[in-house]
Amino acid sequence: MEPILNVKNLTMKFGGLTALDSIDISIKQGEIAALIGPNGAGKTTFFNCITSIYEPTEGNIQITPPGQPTESLNGLKPNIVTEKGLARTFQNIRLFHGMTVLENVMIGRHCRLNSGILGAMLQPKSQQREEQKAVDDSYKILEKIGLDQYVNEMAINLPYGAQRRLEIARALATDPFLLLLDEPAAGMNPQETKELDDLIIWLRDNENVSILLIEHDMKLVMSLSDNIHVVDYGKKIAEGTADEIKNNPLVIKAYLGDDAEDA
Amino acid sequence: MITKNEIKQSFFLSIWTIILTFPLMVVKVNTIKNIVIFRWWNILYVAVGAFFASLAWNYFLRRKNEGKKTKDSIPVVHRLLQNHKFRLPFLATIGVIALIYPFVTPMYHTSIMISALVYVVLGLGLNIVVGLAGLLDLGYVFFYAIGAYAYALLNLHYGVSFWVVLPLSALLGALFGTLLGYPVLRLRGDYLAIVTLGFGEIIRIVLENWVDFSNGPRGIGNIPGPSSFGIELNQHQSVIYIYFIIITICLVTIFFVQRLENSRIGRAWIALRDDEIACQAMGIDKTKTKLTAFALGATWAGLAGVIFAAKTSYINPMSFTIWESITILCVVVIGGMGSAIGVIAGALVLILLPEYLRAVAEYRMLVFGALQVIVMVFKPEGLIEAVRKTYKYEKNKE
Known part of the structure; x- marks a missing residue:
């Protein structure tokens, strides 16, 4: 089967610094993949490149949404990439603080709605129906993620773990086929991490999304991932299942340095 | 202690x-x-x-x-409006006051109330750009001038009536809003402020120097008031007439702006204000959102310009200085960014207060300035802060 995301030879240079050096990664439908690597390895840059926040210096990014033809994402605007079905969360939480929790999720629905300026000002029946449906859909997503008790709270007033989950809810509202989670467990306590673990598996099984996550919590990565990609200094150094990665000498070297063989 | x-x-x-x-x-x-x-x-x-x-x-x-730390309260006005028992009487009281105001007060008071209401419209328009979309626009006076000069010139040369120019100026405002929006799409924050400041100055300088077109600094006089469909009005009556026109336009503005604020477009504006990158990553077209904000903000300035020209019957470029843009911005910031009720309160306080402070004429601007500082220190979110709409959801509805 065609991989749903196929990245070939992705290179990103910032002036003289090569942040990503011909990276190849492909993600299969229904897979939970992880992208790991030491700090500064280029993981978030990789996310920014495939979501078009950065324009990559070189390389091809292709998607094949389930049941649809293959398309290239090169040179598209970030919002179009999201429309095509790639949704992401951010390492440092980027919620819309001036809005309620429900409205944050409704922003995710934005690209699936059509009402324009005149629709908003005159509010014909069709627009009202669409708006009500957006509210209902968003509420259902919040229910699934377990945030329904916060519906009308301002997003900024939520506890930290809930804010992370809200980011996932917001991304999910864009109807993605691939979710890109940038360090979803950062700053979470063990209890919250456990819940996140369950949530990610639940998402894969019930929401028909594949997941690519960046994470430093190795326990989480090893237990969740079907496939792990390791990058270091912008280069991909390994790929494989949890067990293969654990025993890969290159990976151990990248994380622990040269003398770590006997550690 | x-x-x-x-x-x-x-x-x-x-x-x-x-x-x-x-x-x-x-x-x-x-x-x-x-x-x-x-x-x-x-x-x-x-x-x-x-x-x-x-x-x-x-x-x-x-x-x-x-x-x-403990405060999480909603401003009194919002609580009054949300409470069904008080909502109607509250609005009715305001409506009755607005209705009888020009008949019980001298003409002078009606006249300054018209000015204040023009600023309500301007403030609500700028609130879309600054308060909701978070684009610091210091050249808002541009569109105000467009509206005023559109009426003055069209009337001078072609005798076009007020009622025709009114919708036309709204369209012109939107058009120029889009045109001006294009070059500044990539800018934000301070940079955007500087460029829009420049645009605001450009309009004044063009109007001052392009004498053939705009009559230069001498301005255009004898601009007729709104035509009253054949009924003769004396001076006092025509002021009252304009008063009710501007009240109507205010109501229309409030109605539409409120709807926009809680629509798909309004949410996109706020998302853009809160986090530009996240907003794009959630599938919102940044370009389109910024342009709609500029265009819709400018629409109301165009309308307000026509009213201004009709009311003062004389306009010249000095009515459209940078100071005007700053005043409108003050209305929005002090009233409460993103809060329609706040902007209305802000316009009334900021425009009426200096008029009533004429009694202490010498210290007028001092008191005015001190008041602004006090508001900004003690209520940085504005006189009446914005409250987001809450949604109800019935759990077992399928």
């Missing part, structure tokens, strides 16, 4: 104020007799005044900071 430290601080502050104001408050030169008079008693007034003002300032600031 007042702490020892605060007393100490206030004491030093009062000494500092004495030194600062010494040449102003104490020394007085009588140029006729060529002597210098020292009014030593004034030191005492300044010292006592500064001391207590500083104490009060510190006290209220501390109380505000302490209150912050």
